[in-house]
Amino acid sequence: MLSIGTLAKRTGTKVQTIRYYEQIGIMPEPGRSEGGQRRYGDEELDRLAFIRHSRQLGFSLEAIRELLDLSDSPERSCAEVDAIAQRQLREVEARIGRLEALRVELRRMIGECDQGQMADCRILQVLRDHEECLTDHDRGGA
Amino acid sequence: MLSIGTLAKRTGTKVQTIRYYEQIGIMPEPGRSEGGQRRYGDEELDRLAFIRHSRQLGFSLEAIRELLDLSDSPERSCAEVDAIAQRQLREVEARIGRLEALRVELRRMIGECDQGQMADCRILQVLRDHEECLTDHDRGGA
DNA sequence: CTTTTTTCTACAGCTACTGTAGGAAACGAA
């Protein structure tokens, strides 16, 4: 039987996070010691490791809840699991795309900065320079 | 004089977000109409556009607060602004790196799924398969 | 037996907003 602290160490999770998972219902209420402390077995260890690994892969807790539900009902097809993973992949790719665009703009901005005085700092000018943004919203909104 | 709604439309911001920015002190308290409604001028429009543009580039509100402070004190060097932008670029690059690693693992996972029954779903197996994670934390923690 | 570590509950705080309720102000049309 494992204490919450041991479980935490073994899975690289903080103790409060485990209690939080219990609170939101993705970890079960475990048994207790005589003194009222949580005691876990291997099943809970596996479940928590699954959750943490999925979190590391960027799955939301809601998606993980779905995955756990699916894995509890073996009569359903693997296709549903696949769909969740595909969705996750698409989200990751979208995020990468957005960040790459940011990187381009940041690099351009930084490249133009020649370490002069504030008055003509290119970075601030670029950030202040919202012409495109403004007209964007103007045309779009009105 | 602009109403808060007009300012919102022009900058692509929600009305509540503007009030939130005022509350946390990165937008000033504006003048009011006779009836007590907020009225803005071009200075506030510029400031808000600066904030929104910076947010779109991934800067945190804290970083933006710094940038605004710096741009209010023109005697300081552009190098400080450059440092903030560089830091931001490094963060963006780190995030891209992490997401690319995720993408690799997700693709591998999905590739192995052959749409069979749950019992032998590769995706769930991969997610469940935490050997590496466990030993990682085991060796690292103990 | 004493000291230190761990655990307990309950709650506040974090980022950056977003949404809601209930009411007042402003604006356009008749």
Next chain:
DNA sequence: TTCGTTTCCTACAGTAGCTGTAGAAAAAAG
């Protein structure tokens, strides 16, 4: 001017996914 619609006001709760705190009890170590 009156009506109806839209916008605005304040104040507060909620979102995701935790993290940190306080004060007390239980467990482990010496």
